[in-house]
Amino acid sequence: MNYNEAKHKVLKLLLDVKLNFIDEYHDDREALLTLDQIVKKQKLDYDTIKVILASLSANQEIRFHNFYPEYDFSGYLITNSGIYAYEDEKYLRIKTERSRAFWSFIISIISFLLSMFAILIAIKEPKQESQTPKNIISKDTKLKNPLPIKIDDSLTGKNKMQLKVNGK
Secondary structure: OOOOHHHHHHHHHHHHHHOOOOOOOOOOHHOOOOOHHHHHHOOOHHHHHHHHHHHHOOOOOEEEEEHHHHHHHEEEOHHHHHHHHHHOOEEEEEEEEHHHHHHHHHHHHHHHHHHHHHHHHHHHHOOOOOHHHHHHHHHHHHOOOOEEOOOOOOOHHHHHEEEOOOOO
């Protein structure tokens, strides 16, 4: 199981305990969950739960309470920041953000390799299109039927030389 998903489930478990607890009707022990109760409900090994609880405790999302040390009455309780973390699905979003960052990295590497490949091909490939301007003009722009141009001398001023196309 993913640690982030397990953290989310532990927060859910502690939140359910907090929401079901009412001071007037329950004993103080029902507000807390012991390490053994969390291990039973999460069905994970003892060491994994200890690591998860230490991480949540370091982030101040849960708190360890030792109300009556003489009776060995202690357990874990969710804090307000733990409630916010659960409601915002903080630990579930981490997985999505990591996969998004991973795929972004992979796509950038692929695009870099493709661009380098294209540059290498352009450098190593002999230029086949290096032709002289004469060859380009003779092959591409040959005029088959050039238009007859006549100059009209009867006009005056700026339009003295008017081009007439096809005798019109």
